[in-house]
Amino acid sequence: YMYLNFLPYEEADVNEELAAMLEYVGEDRPPSWTANSWAAGLLFEQVVEGIVAASGPNGLTRAAVLEGLAATTQFDANGWYGTIDYTVPGEGDCYVVLQVQGGEFVRVHPEERGTVACEPEALVEVEIDAAAEFAG
Secondary structure (H helix, E strand, O other): OOOOOOOHHHHHHHHHHHHHHHHHHHHOOOHHHHHHHHHHHHHHHHHHHHHHHHHHHOOHHHHHHHHHHHHOEOOOOOOOOOEEEEOOOOOOOEEEEEEEEOOOEEEOOOOOOOOEEEEHHHHHOOOHEEEEEEEE
């Protein structure tokens, strides 16, 4: 099993942003970090556009960008990711689960293509004794 916090690349036909990323990156199956890099650019764009809309282009400062990022409550990379609220610390609660079946990744949850499950009740907090991990 494998989880993603975004739609699998194989579902580019149901999401324009994912399709654009694959087109402009120029690979059929780029590494997963490519998705997070693309999404980070979209988040930056969203924050900058919000600052300019509220304060004009001269309101665009490093401090304003950092404040805008920390205040972002609705980001989904144009439907490619589940909605992320950056005002809440920790991991997000949106995901897709894939399973390797016959040598291929197959979506198992949620079942419907183009969807991401956002389930706060699915999050589990785990405490790890880091010292014990290295002692063992």
